[in-house]
Amino acid sequence: MHRSLTWDLPGIEGRLTTLRDDFVRETPALSMGDAEKFRRWVLDIETIFAKAAVISGTVQPEVEADLGYPLGDREQFVIAMFRPSTRNLFDEIAEHAQSGCWCTLTDANLRELAGLHEVAGALAWIGDAALKIGLLPAIWDPDIAKAGVLTGNRKAYDRNSNLARLCDRWGLYEHRIHFDPDTPRSTRKVDHVKGTLVESVFGILFLREGLKGVASATELLRPPAP
Numbered sequence: 001m002h003r004s005l006t007w008d009l010p011g012i013e014g015r016l017t018t019l020r021d022d023f024v025r026e027t028p029a030l031s032m033g034d035a036e037k038f039r040r041w042v043l044d045i046e047t048i049f050a051k052a053a054v055i056s057g058t059v060q061p062e063v064e065a066d067l068g069y070p071l072g073d074r075e076q077f078v079i080a081m082f083r084p085s086t087r088n089l090f091d092e093i094a095e096h097a098q099s100g101c102w103c104t105l106t107d108a109n110l111r112e113l114a115g116l117h118e119v120a121g122a123l124a125w126i127g128d129a130a131l132k133i134g135l136l137p138a139i140w141d142p143d144i145a146k147a148g149v150l151t152g153n154r155k156a157y158d159r160n161s162n163l164a165r166l167c168d169r170w171g172l173y174e175h176r177i178h179f180d181p182d183t184p185r186s187t188r189k190v191d192h193v194k195g196t197l198v199e200s201v202f203g204i205l206f207l208r209e210g211l212k213g214v215a216s217a218t219e220l221l222r223p224p225a226p
Contacts, residue, residue: 005207007119009075010112013052018105019093020045026102037096044089044179051177052078063170063201067217071204080123080200082116083178083193090114120200127202127214131158131221134206134214138222156223160188160195166220167194172201 023038023045030038056074063077064070071077094110097103103110132154139153156162167173173194205213 007076009073009079010109010116012075012079012113012116013049015105015109015113016045016048019103022103022105034096041089041093048086048177051081051175055081055175055177059171059175066170066220067201067205067213069205069209069213069217071201072208076123076204077201078177079116080120080204081172081176081197082120083176083180084117085179086117086177087114089179121196123203124196124199125203126206127199127204128158130206130211130214131199131202131218134202134211135218135221137215138218157218157221160191162221162223163195163198164191165224167198169220170198170201172197 020042023042027035027038055078060071060077090110090113094107135154135157139150202214205217
């Protein structure tokens, strides 16, 4: 079933290139305030490009080598790294575009860019669901008297603090695509983000390889010995 579940990806590189070119073309004719805003948007898009290049060229190949499976389309993996704060950028651009004719992307195109973090979130819950079943071979005990500890054993694998260890190994957190303020966060909140990023990767793995692929990769989540 999993092989029939695919998305029509939006081609984010092309759309972001179009946006950047629109900004560069229009900036000289703008008022000082709007010109400053357009230059800020160009910098934000360049930031996304730079992060996407590292994600595609370095992070994804290393994750694939660790998993033992190819994860396919580079764009989907990049989208998995989008965080909710990216919505603000594209919502702001879409709102400004409604007041003029400078943007060559449609409003629907901009809304899809604003919703990329929702695709990442969907991949995360797919990965979360797949892990709950994919972990069974790793935590199974044929002793029926130990059936009651299956849930606890599963949580040892898929709790955020454990998923965060794999996130650190893969370097996902520092390469996530976001515009969050640079303020300290609690370990719990950081681990939640890290766990979500790892779940997104397992979501991609499930869509490509099914539960067999997820089950084989759960060895990477084996909790450290107490």
